[in-house]
Amino acid sequence: MDDEVLRGAQVTAKSGAILTIGQILSTLISFVTLIFVIRLLGEEQYGLYGLVLVPVSMIMLFCGWGVPPALTKYVAWFRSRNCIHEIKKLIISAFIFVAFVGIILTTVTYILAKPIAMFYQKPETFSLIRIVSFTLIVGGIYRVTWNIFLGFEDTKYNAAMLVTNAAMKGGLALILVLLGYGVFGAILGYIMGYFASAILGVIFIPREISKYERRINTSPISSNNLGWKDALGLLLGFGFPLAITNAVAGFGRQLYNFLAGRYCSKWDFGNYNAATTLLVPLPVLAMPISMVMFPAYSKIDGVREKTLLDSAFKLAVKYVALLIVPVAALIIGLSEPLKTAIFGDGFPDASFYLMLLAIVYLYTPIGYLNFGPLLKGQGYTKIVMVGGLIGLMVGVPVSFLLIPMLGIVGLILTNITATTTMIIFYLIIIKRKLGISVNWSSSVKILLAGIVTIFSVYFLQMWINSYPIVELLVGGFLGLGIYILVVLVTRALTMEDIHNLKIIFGSIRPLKRVLKPHAKKIEEILRKVLE
Numbered sequence: 001m002d003d004e005v006l007r008g009a010q011v012t013a014k015s016g017a018i019l020t021i022g023q024i025l026s027t028l029i030s031f032v033t034l035i036f037v038i039r040l041l042g043e044e045q046y047g048l049y050g051l052v053l054v055p056v057s058m059i060m061l062f063c064g065w066g067v068p069p070a071l072t073k074y075v076a077w078f079r080s081r082n083c084i085h086e087i088k089k090l091i092i093s094a095f096i097f098v099a100f101v102g103i104i105l106t107t108v109t110y111i112l113a114k115p116i117a118m119f120y121q122k123p124e125t126f127s128l129i130r131i132v133s134f135t136l137i138v139g140g141i142y143r144v145t146w147n148i149f150l151g152f153e154d155t156k157y158n159a160a161m162l163v164t165n166a167a168m169k170g171g172l173a174l175i176l177v178l179l180g181y182g183v184f185g186a187i188l189g190y191i192m193g194y195f196a197s198a199i200l201g202v203i204f205i206p207r208e209i210s211k212y213e214r215r216i217n218t219s220p221i222s223s224n225n226l227g228w229k230d231a232l233g234l235l236l237g238f239g240f241p242l243a244i245t246n247a248v249a250g251f252g253r254q255l256y257n258f259l260a261g262r263y264c265s266k267w268d269f270g271n272y273n274a275a276t277t278l279l280v281p282l283p284v285l286a287m288p289i290s291m292v293m294f295p296a297y298s299k300i301d302g303v304r305e306k307t308l309l310d311s312a313f314k315l316a317v318k319y320v321a322l323l324i325v326p327v328a329a330l331i332i333g334l335s336e337p338l339k340t341a342i343f344g345d346g347f348p349d350a351s352f353y354l355m356l357l358a359i360v361y362l363y364t365p366i367g368y369l370n371f372g373p374l375l376k377g378q379g380y381t382k383i384v385m386v387g388g389l390i391g392l393m394v395g396v397p398v399s400f401l402l403i404p405m406l407g408i409v410g411l412i413l414t415n416i417t418a419t420t421t422m423i424i425f426y427l428i429i430i431k432r433k434l435g436i437s438v439n440w441s442s443s444v445k446i447l448l449a450g451i452v453t454i455f456s457v458y459f460l461q462m463w464i465n466s467y468p469i470v471e472l473l474v475g476g477f478l479g480l481g482i483y484i485l486v487v488l489v490t491r492a493l494t495m496e497d498i499h500n501l502k503i504i505f506g507s508i509r510p511l512k513r514v515l516k517p518h519a520k521k522i523e524e525i526l527r528k529v530l531e
Helices: 003-060 067-079 084-120 125-132 135-152 156-178 182-210 228-263 266-278 281-298 306-333 335-343 350-366 371-377 381-406 408-433 440-464 468-489 495-507 509-530
Strands: none
Touching: 003 084, 003 125, 003 135, 003 156, 003 182, 003 228, 003 266, 003 335, 067 084, 067 135, 067 228, 067 371, 084 125, 084 135, 084 182, 084 228, 125 182, 135 156, 135 182, 156 182, 228 266, 228 381, 228 408, 266 335, 266 350, 266 408, 281 306, 306 335, 306 350, 306 440, 306 468, 335 350, 335 468, 350 408, 350 440, 371 381, 371 408, 381 408, 440 468
């Protein structure tokens, strides 16, 4: 494996590890507080909470117009060339633009709250939608600060924002619900979580910039060549196609939720939201990976360094899949005991919904979670936009067919169908446009290991037929063992992979301290098995 790929992977792995720690801490805080909130609210009231957030989430897609992800790309680009003056102009331009758009969208949402409540045929959502509309302003600022830190590849600030958001959102919501404020209290906690973390991010930005203040600008693009108009133009030039893509893809998902709000009861929506809550281990792992891969791909010149890009993509897809697939497999196979352990006899449909929701993560070995960062990082935002449009063209008619007939199941199947279509398109396009592809041999083996794990733990928990926590622990440990065994037997993991992973994760000190005393023994055992 190319040394440059491994050096880049080291930086990415370190950033990803910090972000993952932050994501895990924030998720634990959110999960614990949210479980109590869900139990206190019940199926109908929690369903109402989810319904109120749908239209605001839909409108939030238009908050940044692609400016936040463009910041990640150009902050990473100019930072690697020590252009601190250009970075400052980009940041200030982004804040002004996003704040202006946020104020306009908040006003529009406030006005549209009544028609939306009438469409839902649930008048109680009217005042709640008006309250939650204020998230659009602080949410835009939150996203700008978030993407700035990603561009600097200093994800400890992202982690701090995540933990602050979770503590405020979950803690305040729980207190207010306990005091009897119900859904209003949960929504107020949701808004305050964004507000507190956005303010924290704004405070951290000058500290991050000061680290690079004394560096001499050696780039041929001096600060005199990038005016304020040019700065905003640069961000919108890259971000606008991406904004359309995100709007199309996100609008599709929210449109499907919007339709489900019309055809499904609050009880159904409550079960669905409970299932998405139980799915948290997968987004916890997937989100940091996708975030840190974007600046990693942005630093590679795909035209001049085609071999490097191909190696980086294959490495990323394989190692991400090795991490994500076993978690998805265990959630699918153990969805029933997981639901029962958390919610008891409540939310009876959540386990089946959870099983269906986790299926999409089995696409990870063929590039899911990597296509977006790859194409965005290489500047092919129009291709991402076309992929989103294709997904929407397939998803919309499917949603109008399946959601009225199957309700929440139709909603989930619509998302799976649209995602599958987009993945097929991206596989074809990266082969033709970039000349790269996944390593199909290792991908099939990893997917096989995941499928074997699913069936093994599913029948195992049925055979045990004990307390849910016992089924979870026994099934989880044995399932993980089965997955590792299949991966080793099929040689999906090779000694070259062990060497690469050793280098990549060697920069993560806590992990290094834990594994170093046992590294030689582990390597010797793996060498005997694999050779």
